[in-house]
Amino acid sequence: MQVVKNKSTDDAAPREDEITPSLLPIRREDFGYTQARHLLWRAGFGGTDAQINKLVSWGPDKSVDTLLGFVDAAKRGGTGEFDPIKPDQFDKDIMRPLTEDERREQRRAQQAQDEDTLAKFREERQSRERLDRTQVGEMQKWWLTRMIETRHPMQEKLTLFWHGHFATNYRTIENSYHMFMQNQLLRNEAAGNFGVMLAGIIRDPAMIAYLDNNDSRKGQANENLAREIMELFALGLGNYSEDDIKEGAKALTGYTFEDDTFVFRKTNHDNSAKNILGQTGTWDGDDFVKIILSKKACARYIMRRMYHFLVADVPPDERGGDKNLDGAQQKVLRELGDMLYSRKYNLQPVLRRLLLSKHFYDETIMGQQIKSPVQLVVGAVRSLNTPVRDLTILNDALDLMGQRIFFPPSVKGWDGGRTWMNTSTLFVRQNILAFLIAGKKPQGFDASANTDRFDTDALFAGVPEDSLVAKRDPAAVAMHLLKLSLGSAPDHGVAALQAFMKSRENKIDQDTLTGCLLLITAMPEYQLC
Amino acid sequence: MTNAAFTRRSLIKHGLLMASASVAIPAFLDRSALAMGEMLGDLSSVPGVPDEHVLVVVQMSGGNDGLNTVVPAFSPEYYRLRQGIAIADKEALSLDKKQGIGLHPALTGVKDLFDAGLVSLIQGVGYPNPNRSHFKSMDVWHTADVTATGNGWLGRYFDAECCGEGKGESGTPESNSQAGPPGIAIGRTAPLAMEGGVIKPVAFEDPSLFKWSAGEMDKNLASAYDELNRRDDMIAGGAVPSKKKQTNAEFLVRTSLDAQVSSDLIRKAVAKKPVTTFPQTDLGRQLSMVASMIKAGLKTRVYYTSFGSFDTHAGQGGTNGRHAQLLKQFGDAMKAFYTELKAQGNDSRVMTMNFSEFGRRVGQNASQGTDHGTAAPMMLFGPMVRAGVMNEHPSMRDLDEGDLKFTMDFRNVYAGVLGQWLKADANKVLDGKFKAMDVLKG
Numbered sequence: 001m002q003v004v005k006n007k008s009t010d011d012a013a014p015r016e017d018e019i020t021p022s023l024l025p026i027r028r029e030d031f032g033y034t035q036a037r038h039l040l041w042r043a044g045f046g047g048t049d050a051q052i053n054k055l056v057s058w059g060p061d062k063s064v065d066t067l068l069g070f071v072d073a074a075k076r077g078g079t080g081e082f083d084p085i086k087p088d089q090f091d092k093d094i095m096r097p098l099t100e101d102e103r104r105e106q107r108r109a110q111q112a113q114d115e116d117t118l119a120k121f122r123e124e125r126q127s128r129e130r131l132d133r134t135q136v137g138e139m140q141k142w143w144l145t146r147m148i149e150t151r152h153p154m155q156e157k158l159t160l161f162w163h164g165h166f167a168t169n170y171r172t173i174e175n176s177y178h179m180f181m182q183n184q185l186l187r188n189e190a191a192g193n194f195g196v197m198l199a200g201i202i203r204d205p206a207m208i209a210y211l212d213n214n215d216s217r218k219g220q221a222n223e224n225l226a227r228e229i230m231e232l233f234a235l236g237l238g239n240y241s242e243d244d245i246k247e248g249a250k251a252l253t254g255y256t257f258e259d260d261t262f263v264f265r266k267t268n269h270d271n272s273a274k275n276i277l278g279q280t281g282t283w284d285g286d287d288f289v290k291i292i293l294s295k296k297a298c299a300r301y302i303m304r305r306m307y308h309f310l311v312a313d314v315p316p317d318e319r320g321g322d323k324n325l326d327g328a329q330q331k332v333l334r335e336l337g338d339m340l341y342s343r344k345y346n347l348q349p350v351l352r353r354l355l356l357s358k359h360f361y362d363e364t365i366m367g368q369q370i371k372s373p374v375q376l377v378v379g380a381v382r383s384l385n386t387p388v389r390d391l392t393i394l395n396d397a398l399d400l401m402g403q404r405i406f407f408p409p410s411v412k413g414w415d416g417g418r419t420w421m422n423t424s425t426l427f428v429r430q431n432i433l434a435f436l437i438a439g440k441k442p443q444g445f446d447a448s449a450n451t452d453r454f455d456t457d458a459l460f461a462g463v464p465e466d467s468l469v470a471k472r473d474p475a476a477v478a479m480h481l482l483k484l485s486l487g488s489a490p491d492h493g494v495a496a497l498q499a500f501m502k503s504r505e506n507k508i509d510q511d512t513l514t515g516c517l518l519l520i521t522a523m524p525e526y527q528l529c
Numbered sequence: 530m531t532n533a534a535f536t537r538r539s540l541i542k543h544g545l546l547m548a549s550a551s552v553a554i555p556a557f558l559d560r561s562a563l564a565m566g567e568m569l570g571d572l573s574s575v576p577g578v579p580d581e582h583v584l585v586v587v588q589m590s591g592g593n594d595g596l597n598t599v600v601p602a603f604s605p606e607y608y609r610l611r612q613g614i615a616i617a618d619k620e621a622l623s624l625d626k627k628q629g630i631g632l633h634p635a636l637t638g639v640k641d642l643f644d645a646g647l648v649s650l651i652q653g654v655g656y657p658n659p660n661r662s663h664f665k666s667m668d669v670w671h672t673a674d675v676t677a678t679g680n681g682w683l684g685r686y687f688d689a690e691c692c693g694e695g696k697g698e699s700g701t702p703e704s705n706s707q708a709g710p711p712g713i714a715i716g717r718t719a720p721l722a723m724e725g726g727v728i729k730p731v732a733f734e735d736p737s738l739f740k741w742s743a744g745e746m747d748k749n750l751a752s753a754y755d756e757l758n759r760r761d762d763m764i765a766g767g768a769v770p771s772k773k774k775q776t777n778a779e780f781l782v783r784t785s786l787d788a789q790v791s792s793d794l795i796r797k798a799v800a801k802k803p804v805t806t807f808p809q810t811d812l813g814r815q816l817s818m819v820a821s822m823i824k825a826g827l828k829t830r831v832y833y834t835s836f837g838s839f840d841t842h843a844g845q846g847g848t849n850g851r852h853a854q855l856l857k858q859f860g861d862a863m864k865a866f867y868t869e870l871k872a873q874g875n876d877s878r879v880m881t882m883n884f885s886e887f888g889r890r891v892g893q894n895a896s897q898g899t900d901h902g903t904a905a906p907m908m909l910f911g912p913m914v915r916a917g918v919m920n921e922h923p924s925m926r927d928l929d930e931g932d933l934k935f936t937m938d939f940r941n942v943y944a945g946v947l948g949q950w951l952k953a954d955a956n957k958v959l960d961g962k963f964k965a966m967d968v969l970k971g
Contacts, residue, residue, distance in 0.1 A: 422718070424734070427738065427741065434741070522758065
């Protein structure tokens with residue numbers, strides 16, 4: 001079977017009259033501050049005043065191409081020329097299996113009931129597990145830093161999407177390096193080819209361990225991986241039967257790993273004929289993936305998941321379908337899904353179409369998404385230029401807000417949308433912003449509060465040097481800060497900020513501006529992007 | 530900018546309360562809630578005690594070993610399969626001589642309450658085709674649905690009551706004599722059990738963190754913050770026809786409003802410590818806060834606490850050890866809780882329900898621990914409960930692949946608690962007919 005070609009296919013663009021009207025590209029004159037700001041938030045983690053203005057001057061095409069530029073950079077040199085990932089970034093041997101010698105020694109100790117030696121092995125194991133937990137903590141900080149600093153925010157944003165899509169929890173697999181390897185796979189294909197990614201996933205040690213495929217053998221096929229590929233990773237409910245899962249599980253038998261390397265164990269593989277989604281043959285795991293990719297339902301399902309993440313967090317209906325979307329949205333999804341299919345699962349051209357479409361900048365879309373915790377924290381640093389202060393505290397806050405990276409709550413990933421919000425998480429959200437902006441902790445201040453102060457000048461980077469009004473007039477300042485932080489300047493916000501500035505005798509200094517930002521980031525609207 | 534930005538009148542003006550059948554602004558959002566917050570005194574004598582019923586849930590997370598909680602001392606199989614961790618007959622605190630069962634010796638607190646007629650011990654509780662995943666089985670208990678889908682059972686109760694559809698006595702929009710959100714969970718996240726389609730629970734772990742931290746930096750900041758978060762102007766502009774149509778922006782304004790109001794009430798309430806000394810344990814701390822909130826007269830109907838972990842796969846211990854410590858924490862905290870409630874004069878208002886997502890296997894494993902099992906006892910507390918040992922102990926011989934067979938579906942208990950104690954329509958809330966167990970004194 002030859003369904004997927006890895007080669008990027010760059011067909012001529014479809015004729016305009018074939019496109020759903022709302023998927024027609026946004027006109028350059030309609031691409032202003034609000035639209036550019038929206039693009040930066042959704043395709044990345046927001047941008048500064050200067051970056052927003054830059055995109056406006058570029059217009060939509062150049063802006064989108066720049067954001068998606070990492071795909072070509074990745075093709076040239078691994079994961080992108082600007083942000084190389086060192087192969088020795090993390091220790092790959094912490095959780096390595098025992099060597100032949102060590103295993104022999106352990107066996108001998110077991111037979112001889114040599115308790116001292118066995119205790120030594122136990123302690124060694126426990127100390128490795130401790131080290132590995134430390135390493136996964138370092139990895140969280142590393143990824144958070146990368147999201148904050150990268151010149152390719154969309155690559156990290158999409159990697160985060162795939163992390164929630166192919167959700168794997170460190171707590172189950174207890175191997176930080178495998179999480180790192182999976183993270184690399186997701187990053188490499190973030191806007192590359194979904195087929196390549198899916199073929200990579202069935203060979204990914206972290207996923208194989210997480211869904212128990214390492215225990216799957218002929219006659220005792222474990223259905224976990226086959227089930228989740230069909231239900232959550234590639235097809236969605238209603239597009240397969242229980243028998244397809246059983247047969248798919250047989251195809252995946254023998255797909256396992258040794259240390260950090262994928263291994264196909266022929267002796268454990270079920271070589272019998274299987275009927276998967278109506279196709280019969282002696283399929284193996286790679287055939288299983290190809291058969292799934294040959295279904296249009298797969299492309300549509302992937303598009304739906306990406307749309308949910310990037311465009312509108314409308315939860316799927318009870319059957320996992322699109323009933324909660326309006327007619328226009330369903331049409332857009334169908335067309336983009338079909339495009340992904342005809343482009344042989346290459347994501348870049350489809351994402352380009354989406355990010356340039358009128359639909360993406362519709363009023364019902366802009367400013368209506370609830371920020372994920374990562375989006376909130378990384379976005380605050382990237383758009384407001386706040387100090388980072390303490391990555392450990394940021395990580396803890398992400399956990400409290402319900403998004404601990406490398407620890408998604410289940411194989412379903414994060415539900416997102418309104419499930420992020422309750423009265424408790426709302427305060428954490430407001431308070432982590434107060435921490436970033438002012439170094440304020442629930443009790444007292446962080447040590448960095450005085451040494452690393454929030455640079456309020458950068459908030460006006462897009463304002464011309466000589467525009468004293470914009471920097472000195474309370475009303476103009478309020479409008480500017482609100483537009484930058486919220487995308488719009490609602491009346492109640494302007495009034496509250498003006499009242500606050502007045503209480504400080506309209507002295508627009510660093511403290512006043514810091515106070516204004518504390519207030520804006522505690523507004524309900526700040527949770528949206 | 531008006532200060533009284535979210536008066537009942539303004540909510541009605543914007544069509545929110547008018548649409549209460551489908552949208553339902555809970556009573557605690559009323560402006561009077563804040564006013565009441567100022568007035569709430571100690572409700573320490575019976576004449577001042579409101580008669581609304583309260584349910585407190587104590588969840589044992591991780592799968593409590595029911596067989597070492599209520600010990601089947603009658604069973605030779607128990608001692609044969611649990612050499613090393615079994616509780617000897619003479620160690621157990623005898624509950625029922627005829628049945629030959631007793632409590633784990635660490636549960637002296639529960640035994641005292643039992644002897645005082647405050648405990649209903651329901652044996653063999655479970656559900657069909659038990660799931661042995663913590664995650665899944667906990668969801669089954671939280672949703673009261675064996676497929677573990679949908680909203681939480683207490684959330685559905687709030688939804689039904691708040692919207693004027695139920696016949697129960699909680700949180701109808703017009704009853705505003707006291708204040709407080711309908712459900713409060715102690716913990717960093719609200720449990721699924723309390724998630725309704727319309728009503729969302731309030732959750733907090735540490736009351737000192739349950740507020741905007743920057744408010745204390747500058748009083749002008751604090752007052753501006755109040756203005757920005759206590760308002761309904763964003764909801765203005767028309768009725769919200771149903772929760773599906775509510776925009777994210779409107780949803781966030783609602784959540785902010787809930788948070789601000791609850792924050793004030795809850796922090797004020799828990800600042801007043803109970804007169805009883807509670808044990809310095811996780812559960813002791815949680816129940817002490819619940820006692821304070823009940824004393825402060827919050828109109829909250831359900832409080833949710835949880836502690837653990839009861840996932841004792843290795844080195845569980847017998848009369849002493851890890852499991853014993855957890856049980857002691859439970860018993861001592863429960864005893865302090867009811868001692869305090871009695872001193873407040875609130876004990877007859879408060880029923881407590883205890884459960885875990887599953888029990889553990891009958892036979893111990895090779896690590897002196899126990900693995901995930903099925904049926905286990907549940908306990909109800911309070912002077913109103915039908916005291917004593919309810920239901921038969923599940924057979925120790927007729928096992929299902931080494932696991933106990935449940936003899937009581939937990940939803941029969943839920944149905945009793947909902948219908949008899951919370952006066953709700955249990956069939957509606959549970960979305961099915963479950964024969965209600967008699968949970969109250971006859």
